Amino acid sequence: MLPTLANDPRIELVSATDPQAPACAQFERDFGVSCVESVQALCAHPDVQAVYIATPHALHASHLDMAAAHGKHVMVEKPMALSLQDCTRMIEAAKRAGIVLMVGHSHSFNAPIARAHQRIQSGEFGAVRMIQALNYTDFLYRPRRPEELDTAQGGGVLFSQAAHQLDIVRLLGGGLVTQVMAHTGAWDPERPTEGAYSALLSFASGAFASVSYSGYGHFDSDQWMGNIGELGQVKNPNDHGAARRRLSQTHNAEQEAALKAARNYGAAQWSGSTATPAGLLHQHFGPLVVSCDRADLRPTPHGLWVDGDGQSALEPIAPTAVARQEVIDEFYNAVIHRQPVLHSGVWARATTALSLAILKSAQSGQPVVPEFQVAPNASV
């Protein structure tokens, strides 16, 4: 998110905090402002109007509590929290404090997904009947700390990656999932958390969706997206297998955690930039087909493909000047113009509930009814 926050003229970065000193030092160099010593101090900072919480999942709820206590608006990363109790606590704390609570970024913000949603809402293609979504990545072989490989502490693809895919599919399918039947895979004993899932979702409308994710991918499904990566970047084919190669140079959990830390913002191996890279297309989360009565819709990095009765055409969508501008559009309009957020606490709680239902269905071998489902734009 940093290139987005750094380059959108509606955002002024006034302070930050991180227990890692190199991250704070880099932030101070990049933005010419001072970091503070704790999340508590950041939330109490008189110049701070809103806080972006991008700490590990398990800390989101307590960090929202601190922001709410100081009346600061919050954008909190996905997944919203690890339990539905924490999600509910966050929703209630935000409501009591009268602050905006938006959960994101998730890829359901992407402009081609939003365009598909608008076109479905217009009714021109009839009802949504079926959705297919899949993604093959090397997610499980990126460097992790031990808790990120423990499902009970929020590890694995159901918390980190399903949050994107389920958000997209719920948005396009009408939000209200009535039943889930799922399998999950935890196939690498050295990385003992879920790296894959497949689930069949039933919607209240009668539509159904098949969602699959593999973080064990030797295949990279970005190849089916024109070799455009998740962040809208053209991928270098020579990078194939890079995550596994990098990981193979570490020999224990401490070395792996050190590798992750070294690649963080401001650390020794950090090679990022706060600039928006040139030539980005739209972000995506893998191949996706939405079948309606009179058309199949495919959001892509270039726009929205519409295969209808008499036409097959790409509706191009121009990339925005700043990547993920859609996220700031929604947050800014909520904070400044008090407009409702689509990616609200109740919306994100429903997505978290669906991730948990997939885990439960896979464990029990039974269909599960996910809790707290809501339609898009349900009142908070």
Ligand SMILES: NC(=O)c1ccc[n+]([C@@H]2O[C@H](COP(=O)([O-])OP(=O)(O)OC[C@H]3O[C@@H](n4cnc5c(N)ncnc54)[C@H](O)[C@@H]3O)[C@@H](O)[C@H]2O)c1
């Ligand atoms: N939307 C997306 O596409 C996307 C992508 C990556 C990560 N994320 C989300 O962002 C969050 C962070 O993920 P990450 O992989 O960057 O995690 P991370 O483990 O690198 O931690 C993020 C930062 O939080 C800091 N931190 C740790 N404990 C803290 C504390 N007690 N107080 C303040 N700061 C603390 C760390 O030092 C680190 O700089 C997760 O919830 C993740 O799901 C979202």
